[in-house]
Amino acid sequence: MSKMYRVAVCGATGAVGREMLKVLEQRDFPCSEVIPMASARSAGSKVEFRGEELTVVEMKDDSFAGIDIALFSAGGSPSKHFAPLAAKAGCVVVDNSSAWRMDPESPLVVPEVNPHDLDWHKGIIANPNCSTIQMVVALQPIHEKARIKRVIVSTYQAVSGTGHKAIAELENQVARLMNGQPVVADVYPHQIAFNCLPHIDVFLENGYTKEEMKMVNETVKIMGDETIKVSATCVRVPVFYGHSESVNIETEEKLSVEECRTILAAAPGVTVVDYPEKLAYPMAIDAAGEDDTFVGRIREDETCENALNMWIVSDNIRKGAALNTVQIAENLIERDLVRVP
Known part of the structure; x- marks a missing residue:
């Protein structure tokens, strides 16, 4: 019989926490028990898992004894406080906030891109920003083939x-x-x-927002190449679910549109939808609720010799967080790599 794990979902009453429970169930995750946790304000409320109603318990300093894996989506401040306590108790933490992403001792992981970085974890693994995740899933196979410069x-x-x-x-x-x-x-x-x-998150001294600099810094850390230059503009739009991105990529080696389509079609976690003659391209309404990252509108940048434009769409709550x-x-x-006490 395969090993089963006691799993805590921290921030279980939020949008991402509820989606985590759904994903654990849909993927038949090997859990012997799921313990939904949240703040004192949400303790006592109910969440659904595998046809049962689970009672949410308050997340406290001593909540992690006997827990094998804790999936955090409780916000940066609670994560800063509770994640080290969970790790000290022998529990492996996967945190969805920005609290640990740029910590040098915490791997920042997208499984399709850098699963090997899990090998050096010390108890806390960071989940990247949603907009970064969907972009690097598409960038990595291109980078392996043609080396992305910018x-x-x-x-x-x-x-x-x-x-x-x-x-x-x-x-x-x-x-x-x-x-x-x-x-x-x-x-x-302002009105949305x-x-x-x-404008997403706070403005920084360099004129960029914190969200934009997350994309810059996280992309470099995940892909493990400090030579990649990233410039980002992040915009909030009146869409309920699904982030869309217009991405221009400059590579060291020439990559044709057809080569790019072939590479992405074979990439894990990517679905190519690129049939402009049929008006078929990725849209947020189609990506909502889906696991994959969708890529289309792949075309050459006619102003730059080795550059391509593409349109990338993914469900920000699902692939961008819970999944x-x-x-x-x-x-x-x-x-x-799960340290079971």
């Missing part, structure tokens, strides 16, 4: 990346505008309905 990316990110309140705000604003009523913006600094906000986290846990098991 990436220019503009993102069009769904409101679900901000959470339940942002989804509700978009719904409310659309309803009020359609009924001729004024809107209220609480989650975002029928609008685009070139990637569970895939990391699966890889830990496959590589016998």
Whole structure:
């Protein structure tokens, strides 16, 4: 009989936490028990798993004794506090916040790209930013073939990346505008309905936002190549689920459009949808609820000798968060890297 694991889902009542439970069930993860955890405010509420209602327990300092794997989606501050305590208790943590991503002792992993980095984990593994995950899944096979020198990316990110309140705000604003009523913006600094906000997370001194610099720094760490240059502009758009990205890639070696399509079609976790003559290309509404990253609109950049443009779309809550986290846990098991006390 294969080994079974006690798994904690921390932040189980949030959008990503609930999706983690769904992914664990759908992928038949080898768990003997799942313990949903959250803050004191959410303790006592119910979540569904394998046809049962599980009671959410409060996440405390001593909550991780006897837990093998903890999947965190509780936010940066709780992660900073609880993840080291969990690791000290012998539990392997896969954290979905930004708290550990650039920590030199924490691997930052996308299983299709750098599963080997799990070998040097010390108890805490970081899950990358959603917009970074879908981009590097498509970049890595191209980089292996033609060596990427530079990436220019503009993102069009769904409101679900901000959470339940942002989804509700978009719904409310659309309803009020359609009924001729004024809107209220609480989650975002401006109206998001029928609008685009070139502003995700806080602005930094260099004029970029924190979200944009996440894409820059995380891409380099995941792909393990500091020579890759990345420039990002991140935009929030009135879409519920699914991030879209316009990506320009400059490579050292010439890569034709057909070669690129062939490489991506064979890449794990990638589906190519690139039939412009049939008006077929990746869209957020088609990616929602799907595991893969979808790539299309692949074409040569006519202003640069070795450059391609492409359009990349993925479900930010699924592959961009919950699925990637569970895939990391699966890889830990496959590589016998779960430290069971």
